[in-house]
Amino acid sequence: MKKIVLLLAASVVVSIALFGCAQPAPPEEKTPATPAEAEKIVVCALFDPRIPVLKADAEAIKMAVDEINAQGGILGKQVEYIHEDTQRKVDVAISAYRSAVLEKDCKIVFLEGVSEEALAIIEEGARIFPTKPHIVISSQAAVGTTFKVIEDYDKYKFYFRNLPPDPELNYKVPKTYFEFAKNVIGAKKVALLLEDAAWTECARKGCVYESKFGKFESKPMREWVKEEYGMEVVYEANIAVGEKNFLPMLEEAARNGAEYIFVLSSWYTDTITLSKQWASSGAKDIPISYFGGPNQWAVFWDLTGGAALGTFTIMYDTEDVPPVTTKTREVVKKLHEKKLSVDMSVHYYYSEMYRVKEAIERVGSLDIDAIIKAMEEMEFKDHTALTPEYNYFGYKSALFHSYSGGPVLLAQFQCDGKLVYITPPELLEEAGFPEEAISQVNPDAYKSPAELREMC
Amino acid sequence: MLEVSNLTKRFGGVIAVNEVSFEVEKGEIIGLIGPNGAGKSTLVNLISGFYLPDSGKIRFLGEDITKKKMHERAKMGIARTFQNPRLISNMTAIMNVMYAVLGSERGSKLSLVEAYGEAAYYLDIFDMLKKRDVLVADLPIYELRLLELARALALKPKILLIDEAMAGLNPAEAERVSKLINRIREEFDLTIIWIEHVLKIIMRSVERILVMHYGKLIADDTPEKVVRMPEVVEAYIGEEVV
Amino acid sequence: MLDVAALIFSYTFIFGSLYLGIALGFTIITGVLRIFHLGYGAIFLIAAYGTWMFWKDVGFGFIESIVLSFALVALFSFLIYQVVIKKFWEMEDYLLAALIAVFIIIEELVNYAYPEIVGVYLPTTIIEGSISIGPASIPGQLAATSVIAILMVICYLLIFTKTKTGLIMRAISQDIFASQLVGVNFDRMFIVAMILASLPPAIIMLLIAPIWALNPFIGWPLFTYAIVVSVLGGLGNLRGTIMASYIIGFIHAAVGFSLDPRLMLLASLVVVVAVLVFRPEGLARAETIW
């Protein structure tokens, strides 16, 4: 048997040597060619097109790229858009990502916001970055990745996020809902249904993070809701990922006398089922509100067969959405023409492409380090879903390479699925939303689910 | 050598084996007969350890084996054949003997090659060596019976439980099998308990006969005496009527 | 305290009947054919999206569409039997792999034709709003579903105990070899069983459409319920399935209302595995259909 082992070892060594000789050739051929040719800037989008929201994200990026090319590209260079299917599998995503950066010469990689993938890609990116500098932008939400950039900036500085991550997402964004619940609904007792996933940890348990830049602390939602809004949390439950059975939570919320139900959801939580069950449960008269998920689409009304009547949610998917910037409505319209639904992440990905464009133009070259610096320092005013005041902090902040959170546009499904924007205008004013947007929200248009059921 | 005392086994409400006791001396060849459903196969299954008895004791070579597991009993030298030949049909003839060689007490020290050699020896005894590479699925029933015996012998048993060696054979084949059984008994110094439904041959081949009826042992004597016992005759008449 | 008890009691009934309805077809297939139908989840998809297709894309009336979708489901079951099950009858590893491949292909095709964004919805509501039972309230549609699930079980029991076909199926489920001797036409029996078994999931799917989301990936979670229930009950035994459905229903109701809804599925999985360790053949301990 020794002989076989020996032979094995020998062939491995020989093959490594052979392969080692053969392998490095292709990248070397390309590397010197890049600056000389320098005709295209390659943008890669790693999205699974089978999932409507991810398909819309990718299409939004493509749309932005097309627009930029129509306007003459970036620095006079055309932008090439490459779509890679990840099949939402980590191993596939990694191989697609490697291929995109190492072989297709991607400078900017957009990645779908599936946490499992983002996490693996970040680790992989840290390996690739020294060889092939590039930027990765993803809407992944968990706090873990933020802290990677904070803790080890040099290693992970290529990673950007295009939305306010946890804990901002778990605190500053939901505040809009509780402001509304307190002032408009007048709720004193609330029920919290929190998705049980890593990105909601700060909301469920509270969290403390120590970094070299200082300590960050976030109280659990039930505590800050009481302290800041004086509302008592009478029922709190965690929603298991993939849960289809919401009746115990809804009935318990009703039994405990909740006057308002807040659901911290993402695509992991089936808010369609939740709405359908809510509408025929004992909790149907309690106002219920959602965060992320299919409820951010106008088509949510059809998906629930009208059971969404009276629910409210973050909403940027109608052509009469209050214009955060001049482009907001235009983007929604164009994407609707392509039969896509526009949730917040679609806006984020679309705008990020323009932000990258602006950063490259500031730098004047494709020097990735300089572009990263520019993206950190610049203030980008053209976001279609975030106000100009949302900006990047310097890298000493706990929110590095991510947006900070703030008020969002809430809308309620009323008769026949008509969406009414109900965010209190004071909040938008404080956050610096443009006058035109503020004038188009009206909390008084809110009606309780029972009222709506009478009316429609 | 083998001592069975008050053995009882129930399946649901049916008592398959009811308070059966008997002893087997070394070197004996015993026939076990009885009508269908008399509990013969159950008794074999109890001795070989396939079932555990509800009550009663089994002693083998002076040792209480009532609670012993099937493979331990096999290693001690209790071999059996099956009523419907139960061989591994995906394997060749010789492989079916090989695992019995490996499972025997000395088998734990044998390599596969040595086991192969021994298996060939046992096949040869039954004149099956030329068929060693034939898949069991392709063998006729007569050769399956032989193969079962070869496999049982490969375990180097002290006692051999034969559960119907004649079923499905024509008279000439049955005769040959019966001769072979007597031959191996002498050659390997075996003790044999032989269950049979066909009475003619067994009467000639064995020295002592146990008769079971409805789970009970109703007779234990020489063949000549047994056939004259009224209980036995009655039991078999009942059988024939059915 | 009393209201919690009322809730647990009524939801044990509601959930139990629902799971019974979901698992009924699966149990019949396992009981009669003695195979593990990994493609069962596809039936839910075909029922829901078939109805939508005939209704919206082909342009039939809603009721006609439902009838046509049932025909489609029956056709699917027939084809699965003829093309997959018959072919791999003796090779169970191939059978399982092929069935699961069919399931995935159908899931992906449905997703390609009707991604979630299409907004598929079936107006199959029988009872709107909720019904109050003392301090507890239950969705009317679920109450209707429960009653229909129980009626279906009764129907199937009558089939298995009163009709000739049913008796033959029971015989097959008891001993496939013995019934072979009696000269049963297996193919025909198995096809009938496959088609009979495909109706309950189709009916349940349409009934729960108003209270569950319809998306192309709904097959898995429903199939998971079917597996958990029939494993606990003892595969292919209706008595066991009935017992197991209500046990799982009780676990979900009790854990959901008095402990933590987060742990509903975990609790039932742990109970199932624990029971299987002590009763490896499930609650019924019998491999017959009834």
Added chain:
Amino acid sequence: MSILKLEPRRGRMIIHAFGRKYDWIIEPRYWRNPIIGVITLLALPLLMYFFATGVFGIRPVALLSALIFANILAMIGTPLVLQIIGTGRVSFGPHFFVAVGGYTAALLSKNYGFSPALTLPASFFMGALIGLGLSPITIISRGIYFVLITLLLPFILWELTYWRSDVFGAETGIPGVPLLIFTGDVVLDIMIYYYVSIAMVLILLFFTDRVMRSRYGFMMGVINEDEEVALSYGIDVAKIKVITFTLTSGAIAVAGWFLAHYQGSFTGPVWLQPSFLILILLTTTLGGKGAVYGVIASAYFIATLREVTRTQFGEMSVVVLFIILLILLYILPEGFWGLYRKRRYREYVPSIRIRRA
């Protein structure tokens, strides 16, 4: 005196080499020629690198990454086949042990600073320990029930990873696992990973092959065919089952170890999904009845096919992949191994079976 002398006999080959004698039974067992197999395996990526890339629009790095995944599938499939044969039960929970190994490696290196060299035995032992704990079910539960218990195990662990997200990190998993290889040149890294993974597969294959050809392998075959016959002929079925299940569970857990140190993080929910199980299942099934060599062929085939369909068929890629695999199930009744092995009736190939009772 010659160093190597071959002495063909009927049914076996006696090899005199280095003054020692080896016998290979050709007779009832498998066709074998490990050296040719190994060389094919090592040369395959090179061949594909030069000929296949570009043909289907695959780039070398993407292909290499896919082949690393093929090796991971093979790392799971090889011991799984051994487990199926040795226990006579088809397990639907191999990915459970992958996750056990991955979490062990990730948690130990993150919380206690273990190096990959230390987490390797730890993962193996953890997998083996849990395998040992679960091994009674290989004895008490039969047929489909065993399939179903093992199918439920990953679901339970999946639920646990979300429930105790403070420990397991739910969907974000456990980051910061030290990398196995880090040279600074990422392409070189990928290549070394490829050869490390293939070395692991070959080591596993070597052990599996030895076991399958030993007396134990033969007895495992008997158990796989008919447990009662095995018992009545003196084979200690329970012992062999427990040992097989324990050791193979440990071996499967090593695949999890590799995943954790290859990706620098371990995210259980990714690997505990049924979709991963389906790939493993198809790998072993298409590999051919119980043939460990076939598993490697099918792992390579499936991983490459997945990459080809992904780049060629867009949104329909998964449908096309599974249709091709389904067709293969029809036209290859004995899997890839059946194409290759000599079609001689006297060969014994253990067949994987799920018994109905």
